[in-house]
Amino acid sequence: MSNPSLLILPGDGIGPEVMAEVRKVIDWFGTRGLTFDVSEDLVGGAAYDAHGTPLTDATMAKAQEVDAVLLGAVGGPKYDVLDFSVKPERGLLRLRKEMDLYANLRPAQCFDALADFSSLKKDVVAGLDIMIVRELTSGIYFGEPRGIIEEGNERVGINTQRYTESEIDRVARSAFELAMRRNKKLCSMEKANVMESGVLWREVVTEVGKDYPEVALSHMYADAGAMQLCRWPKQFDVIVTDNLFGDLLSDAAAMLTGSLGMLPSASLGAPMANGRPKALYEPVHGSAPDIAGQGKANPIACILSFAMALRYSFDQGDEATRVEKAVEKVLADGVRTADLLGEEGVTPVSTSEMGDAIVKAL
Amino acid sequence: MSNPSLLILPGDGIGPEVMAEVRKVIDWFGTRGLTFDVSEDLVGGAAYDAHGTPLTDATMAKAQEVDAVLLGAVGGPKYDVLDFSVKPERGLLRLRKEMDLYANLRPAQCFDALADFSSLKKDVVAGLDIMIVRELTSGIYFGEPRGIIEEGNERVGINTQRYTESEIDRVARSAFELAMRRNKKLCSMEKANVMESGVLWREVVTEVGKDYPEVALSHMYADAGAMQLCRWPKQFDVIVTDNLFGDLLSDAAAMLTGSLGMLPSASLGAPMANGRPKALYEPVHGSAPDIAGQGKANPIACILSFAMALRYSFDQGDEATRVEKAVEKVLADGVRTADLLGEEGVTPVSTSEMGDAIVKAL
Ligand SMILES: CC(C)[C@H](C(=O)O)[C@@H](O)C(=O)O
Ligand SMILES: CC(C)[C@H](C(=O)O)[C@@H](O)C(=O)O
Numbered sequence: 202m203s204n205p206s207l208l209i210l211p212g213d214g215i216g217p218e219v220m221a222e223v224r225k226v227i228d229w230f231g232t233r234g235l236t237f238d239v240s241e242d243l244v245g246g247a248a249y250d251a252h253g254t255p256l257t258d259a260t261m262a263k264a265q266e267v268d269a270v271l272l273g274a275v276g277g278p279k280y281d282v283l284d285f286s287v288k289p290e291r292g293l294l295r296l297r298k299e300m301d302l303y304a305n306l307r308p309a310q311c312f313d314a315l316a317d318f319s320s321l322k323k324d325v326v327a328g329l330d331i332m333i334v335r336e337l338t339s340g341i342y343f344g345e346p347r348g349i350i351e352e353g354n355e356r357v358g359i360n361t362q363r364y365t366e367s368e369i370d371r372v373a374r375s376a377f378e379l380a381m382r383r384n385k386k387l388c389s390m391e392k393a394n395v396m397e398s399g400v401l402w403r404e405v406v407t408e409v410g411k412d413y414p415e416v417a418l419s420h421m422y423a424d425a426g427a428m429q430l431c432r433w434p435k436q437f438d439v440i441v442t443d444n445l446f447g448d449l450l451s452d453a454a455a456m457l458t459g460s461l462g463m464l465p466s467a468s469l470g471a472p473m474a475n476g477r478p479k480a481l482y483e484p485v486h487g488s489a490p491d492i493a494g495q496g497k498a499n500p501i502a503c504i505l506s507f508a509m510a511l512r513y514s515f516d517q518g519d520e521a522t523r524v525e526k527a528v529e530k531v532l533a534d535g536v537r538t539a540d541l542l543g544e545e546g547v548t549p550v551s552t553s554e555m556g557d558a559i560v561k562a563l
Numbered sequence: 564m565s566n567p568s569l570l571i572l573p574g575d576g577i578g579p580e581v582m583a584e585v586r587k588v589i590d591w592f593g594t595r596g597l598t599f600d601v602s603e604d605l606v607g608g609a610a611y612d613a614h615g616t617p618l619t620d621a622t623m624a625k626a627q628e629v630d631a632v633l634l635g636a637v638g639g640p641k642y643d644v645l646d647f648s649v650k651p652e653r654g655l656l657r658l659r660k661e662m663d664l665y666a667n668l669r670p671a672q673c674f675d676a677l678a679d680f681s682s683l684k685k686d687v688v689a690g691l692d693i694m695i696v697r698e699l700t701s702g703i704y705f706g707e708p709r710g711i712i713e714e715g716n717e718r719v720g721i722n723t724q725r726y727t728e729s730e731i732d733r734v735a736r737s738a739f740e741l742a743m744r745r746n747k748k749l750c751s752m753e754k755a756n757v758m759e760s761g762v763l764w765r766e767v768v769t770e771v772g773k774d775y776p777e778v779a780l781s782h783m784y785a786d787a788g789a790m791q792l793c794r795w796p797k798q799f800d801v802i803v804t805d806n807l808f809g810d811l812l813s814d815a816a817a818m819l820t821g822s823l824g825m826l827p828s829a830s831l832g833a834p835m836a837n838g839r840p841k842a843l844y845e846p847v848h849g850s851a852p853d854i855a856g857q858g859k860a861n862p863i864a865c866i867l868s869f870a871m872a873l874r875y876s877f878d879q880g881d882e883a884t885r886v887e888k889a890v891e892k893v894l895a896d897g898v899r900t901a902d903l904l905g906e907e908g909v910t911p912v913s914t915s916e917m918g919d920a921i922v923k924a925l
Pocket of ligand 2: 638655
């Protein structure tokens, strides 16, 4: 049997730095007999700089072939002036859309050693462990018509939110499946009180729920959801929501944990011929251009994204846990990158030293 | 000169209870020579129950004529089964749209006496005072086409985000004007990295900014905005954003202050013939059906909404301040409704007792 294949797309900003540390972890597994066929390519602004497009067709084709894609981050102020169609983000969005990665799993988890970093009170976040399932291939991110048109004497900006029953159905199923493996509680969020697409969303999720009678399903308007996440996030187990709400809510939830530099994500699609789901893994944090190239970035979110790949793409749940435990150990030992400073008695380390410490803990 | 006119629409849930307390404050001003012509009518579920519509044409006409509308809250689980077109929320949305109330001012303020109620750490919220200006008459709330259609074998839910240059221009001006009277900092939030309507939003806000060179203008993606609100809200002074982002972000910000039951809002349109802006005032909190009718509701948000009416509609800034000071005094005295319990040494009071205490403090 050939080795599992992995396409690495470091992207922009701190992407390349954190990815270099993931490489160390991958290499460590190689020395232990778990070898990946790793290829690397460009995405986002880096791809634009080299090829005039944020994702070449060749890279897109490669992404479709490999067992999993691992992405760093895209975007940066340098690219703000670019036309919408070639913005770094379009590269990432093309990957999501063409690989049809409809279920974006975003754990919002508070690491014990870091509970003090949250802007929330410790009792509100300590032990927090929720999973946000965000629909990732439809909604207002991709709906047509879209664009800026002339109308009368002025311009009009248009985007379309569009959800089909089957699009809602499949992501709802992913969320229910996850809830079954967790605490059997699912909260679906939309604005059914003002948007018809939200009405359909609620109906379909309710319908899918009949196949999962053990899961306690609730519904919340997304604005109330934002409030409740800020008030008492522990009331949630799994949350399922659309692409745009998921973007805001999962970012807010991630920040609330105080562990933003720590949070991985998985974007999963339908099973491929080999039974593995189409999959892309990436940290929740962005490209952080302000600290790029300074060795200050925290590589943990990206390393934990690789751990998610081990679990969801490569059936290596034990090895995934091994990586997660190594991260916990390093944190418990007081090893901290610059984003996590502020406590007494901690050792500030560089991106690369953090990677080394994790490999050592493995 | 005739008395200024006020249309009171208590609405659903705790709406009528909190409005009864506002009446006491209005009556108090009457005894002091500041008399309002007050009329009262139905909106939301209450209007549906009586007339089969969440807002009759007659009420709509009245709202267009008065100097200001004061609304309690709309909605409740009882109405969840209603068809979209007659949901309680449609009554409120019709008022906003037909009165063309494009600038929704939502202060997120942390009351000193209540800083402990926030789920955020005290130093993160104490003294917080930001103003969110939400566009209220356009965007995905009102854009066409919309609805649930049949396509192939399935249903598709559709909503349209649509912003014209002039719609963005006018709400941006409101926000810059406010920033000029505050700390001269404005942050505009959209998703220009994924939505063309966000690209236009950013362009127009930037353009309007040229007329306000003293205001420091910044732009943030709405997901990053949600994060930053959760991390360090004091970095903001005024925030301007669209209808849907404003819905989520202002609710999150309100909850973060710990003072949700305290927060008023003003929705303002163009000046009428008498120079006063079209205006509707309402608390940020919802109809809270779970506690309706139990005398537990906190009437302060609604009373402070009336104070905003005094300031923005009736040119009674000093009297508005008087009401705000009375509220502060009552809180400083330890008077608390049920939503604000939890501290030692506070007196739990009913909705009505809170209203009485505020009138007494006046
Ligand atoms: C980079 C951007 C296109 C992206 C999004 O909006 O989805 C990011 O914010 C995310 O959440 O993954
Ligand atoms: C009640 C509802 C229609 C409304 C909205 O979504 O705008 C509410 O959430 C608000 O924020 O005023």
